[in-house]
Amino acid sequence: MTFIERLAARSRALDSLVCVGLDPDFRRHRVEEVAPFLRDVIAATMPYAACYKPNVAFFEQWGIPGLRALEAVLEAIPGEVPVIGDAKRGDIGSTAEAYARALFEAWGFDAVTVNPYLGRDSVEPFLAYRDRGVYLLCRTSNPGAGDFQSLELSDGTRLYEHVAATVAGWGANAGLVVGATAPAELARVRELVPGLPLLIPGVGSQGGTPGEVIGAAGYRHGYVLVNASRSIVYAGAGPEAAANAARALRDALRAARNGS
Numbered sequence: 671m672t673f674i675e676r677l678a679a680r681s682r683a684l685d686s687l688v689c690v691g692l693d694p695d696f697r698r699h700r701v702e703e704v705a706p707f708l709r710d711v712i713a714a715t716m717p718y719a720a721c722y723k724p725n726v727a728f729f730e731q732w733g734i735p736g737l738r739a740l741e742a743v744l745e746a747i748p749g750e751v752p753v754i755g756d757a758k759r760g761d762i763g764s765t766a767e768a769y770a771r772a773l774f775e776a777w778g779f780d781a782v783t784v785n786p787y788l789g790r791d792s793v794e795p796f797l798a799y800r801d802r803g804v805y806l807l808c809r810t811s812n813p814g815a816g817d818f819q820s821l822e823l824s825d826g827t828r829l830y831e832h833v834a835a836t837v838a839g840w841g842a843n844a845g846l847v848v849g850a851t852a853p854a855e856l857a858r859v860r861e862l863v864p865g866l867p868l869l870i871p872g873v874g875s876q877g878g879t880p881g882e883v884i885g886a887a888g889y890r891h892g893y894v895l896v897n898a899s900r901s902i903v904y905a906g907a908g909p910e911a912a913a914n915a916a917r918a919l920r921d922a923l924r925a926a927r928n929g930s
């Protein structure tokens with residue numbers, strides 16, 4: 671089974687488009703607390719999470735002990751639940767090969783985020799893992815996203831549109847990252863490449879809303895995956911608050927599908 675088949679199957683079984691981002695805040699925890707804290711969050715949010723997405727930077731910030739925490743966190747996620755390793759790598763082919771081995775073989779992630787700025791040969795080593803997913807940054811959620819991504823090319827298309835259309839030819843395991851904070855661009859990407867899986871971060875803490883996301887991208891198991899990290903993990907004091915926030919996001923996305 672490919673990554674996208676596994677993701678779609680779980681997303682459909684739970685009827686949830688929610689990806690729970692696991693981004694531990696160094697201001698809130700000592701490194702020893704990270705794995706037990708996130709293990710509780712994972713157990714509590716499991717009924718609502720189609721997928722989990724640890725961003726490796728949040729573990730790397732503690733050095734080796736942080737990597738041990740990531741290892742323990744990954745062990746706490748049952749094998750049938752897809753996990754995206756958010757690392758946003760991007761480098762020349764030989765280095766990309768090492769990154770791909772690290773993320774897919776050493777860490778065992780089911781999918782990764784990759785920066786396509788260096789071009790196709792820099793992404794090939796990731797795409798070569800046919801059963802894994804590769805989400806390429808297309809139109810990111812941050813305030814400066816337009817600096818480069820919205821530049822107009824000589825034929826009038828925007829750079830992010832060119833990325834979307836190009837990545838569509840890169841293989842069945844390629845998808846795109848498009849921020850929830852840019853619903854007009856999200857709708858444009860969906861129109862350009864209706865068949866590509868989208869990872870959509872930026873709801874909650876960054877201001878994107880479930881209604882705008884579903885309005886722009888549609889509601890499709892596996893092909894629309896909506897990530898929230900801080901607004902779930904730190905919704906309140908304990909794991910129950912995280913569970914409530916994950917359920918509320920799942921329900922808001924369902925409600926947007928039904929137009930209510």
Ligand SMILES: O=C(O)c1cc(=O)[nH]c(=O)n1[C@@H]1O[C@H](COP(=O)(O)O)[C@@H](O)[C@H]1O
Nearest residue numbers: 725783810811847849871875876898899900
């Ligand atoms: O690739 C990503 O996941 C990503 C792309 C993007 O455009 N914007 C974005 O916020 N992200 C990641 O998604 C997560 C968002 O976290 P919250 O803002 O706390 O929900 C972080 O791990 C970001 O690094």
